[in-house]
Amino acid sequence: MHYYTPEGRAVLDATAGLWCANAGHNRDPIVEAIQSQAAEMDFAPPFQYGHPKAFAVSARIAALAPGDLDHVFLCNSGSEAGDTALKIALAYHATKGNATRTRLIGRERGYHGVGFGGISVGGISPNRKMFGSLLPGVDHLPHTYNREKQAFSKGEPEWGAERADALENLVALHDASTIAAVIVEPMAGSTGAIPAPQGYLKKLREICDKYGILLIFDEVITGFGRLGYAFAAERYGVVPDMITFAKGVTRCRWAACWCASTSTTPS
Ligand SMILES: Cc1ncc(COP(=O)(O)O)c(C=O)c1O
Known part of the structure; x- marks a missing residue:
């Protein structure tokens, strides 16, 4: 729920990343999902290709x-x-x-x-x-x-x-x-x-x-x-x-x- 200043002071992210981070920051399952997707396929242009996960x-x-x-x-x-x-x-x-x-x-x-x-x-x-x-x-x-x-x-x-x-x-x-x-x-x-x-x-x-x-x-x-x-x-x-x-x-x-x-x- 927090950001941290360079000095390490916790700042409550009261707007959840302006409505983007509803589930909280740096959650393990989410970090792992991002990492595993980047390792499997980082990018393919959607104009020419489809991807099963899309x-x-x-x-x-x-x-x-x-x-x-x-x-x-x-x-x-x-x-x-x-x-x-x-x-x-x-x-x-x-x-x-x-x-x-x-x-x-x-x-x-x-x-x-x-x-x-x-x-x-x-x-x-x-x-x-x-x-x-x-x-x-x-x-x-x-x-x-x-x-x-x-x-x-x-x-x-x-x-x-x-x-x-x-x-x-x-x-x-x-x-x-x-x-x-x-x-x-x-x-x-x-x-x-x-x-x-x-x-x-x-x-x-x-x-x-x-x-x-x-x-x-x-x-x-x-x-x-x-x-x-x-x-x-x-x-x-x-x-x-x-x-x-x-x-x-x-x-x-x-x-x-x-x-x-x-x-x-x-x-
Ligand atoms: C109702 C509404 N529509 C569109 C947007 C724009 O979304 P984005 O910032 O992802 O471009 C926002 C952003 O806050 C919004 O509140």
């Missing part, structure tokens, strides 16, 4: 995923997972003959990493302001925090589900035929831990279904048991079309991924 880990991840999500795409970080999921949403609509569906919807105060896609759909202004106009065709839902109405909430706040209705407004403004996907953190993290209001995520799901919009949950910091379930999707009883995840799944940050439902997304 399939094995994908199958284990798919088994944890909620609903019918059963495809896994391995990449290098939560940021890359976010950009990849957004790209897949565009490609999905293009392959279905809906190439006008290019608009991506994020949420104010959202954080989806440091790629251009993630920053564009993200909603933390200091992270955005130095990078110009970012991706075109992006819009944002309002965030769900209201101190006056939610102060002293126990568990999920009662107020706030109506904030999902703003998606109807964006559909009215842009037309559903131009919207590819909505991406949200089921429980916001980087902006401050903001749990979803009661019914909010279900409402988002319903509106996305109504208009053929893909719903992406960014579970980079909610996946792998952090809300008491394998994924927040299970905790909230809402199955998105894709989940991005990272942090805690490996010792390093090299296995951020997404899961896609066979029914609504490409294989």
Whole structure:
């Protein structure tokens, strides 16, 4: 649970390596697994090759995923997972003959990493302001925090589900035929831990279904048991079309991924 200064003073790692080292630092089984893999095969370019363990880990991840999500795409970080999921949403609509569906919807105060896609759909202004106009065709839902109405909430706040209705407004403004996907953190993290209001995520799901919009949950910091379930999707009883995840799944940050439902997304 600790880092050590050069003088040997223990420093409690209260953020678990910023959500990466959930199982603790330098655990023998994890160190041994990393060592044995490096000795067996250190690297093979995934563009041209497959490796049995990539399939094995994908199958284990798919088994944890909620609903019918059963495809896994391995990449290098939560940021890359976010950009990849957004790209897949565009490609999905293009392959279905809906190439006008290019608009991506994020949420104010959202954080989806440091790629251009993630920053564009993200909603933390200091992270955005130095990078110009970012991706075109992006819009944002309002965030769900209201101190006056939610102060002293126990568990999920009662107020706030109506904030999902703003998606109807964006559909009215842009037309559903131009919207590819909505991406949200089921429980916001980087902006401050903001749990979803009661019914909010279900409402988002319903509106996305109504208009053929893909719903992406960014579970980079909610996946792998952090809300008491394998994924927040299970905790909230809402199955998105894709989940991005990272942090805690490996010792390093090299296995951020997404899961896609066979029914609504490409294989
Ligand atoms: C919700 C969310 N998405 C994406 C990321 C980016 O992940 P990474 O730092 O692995 O690129 C983070 C990082 O904290 C995050 O909290």
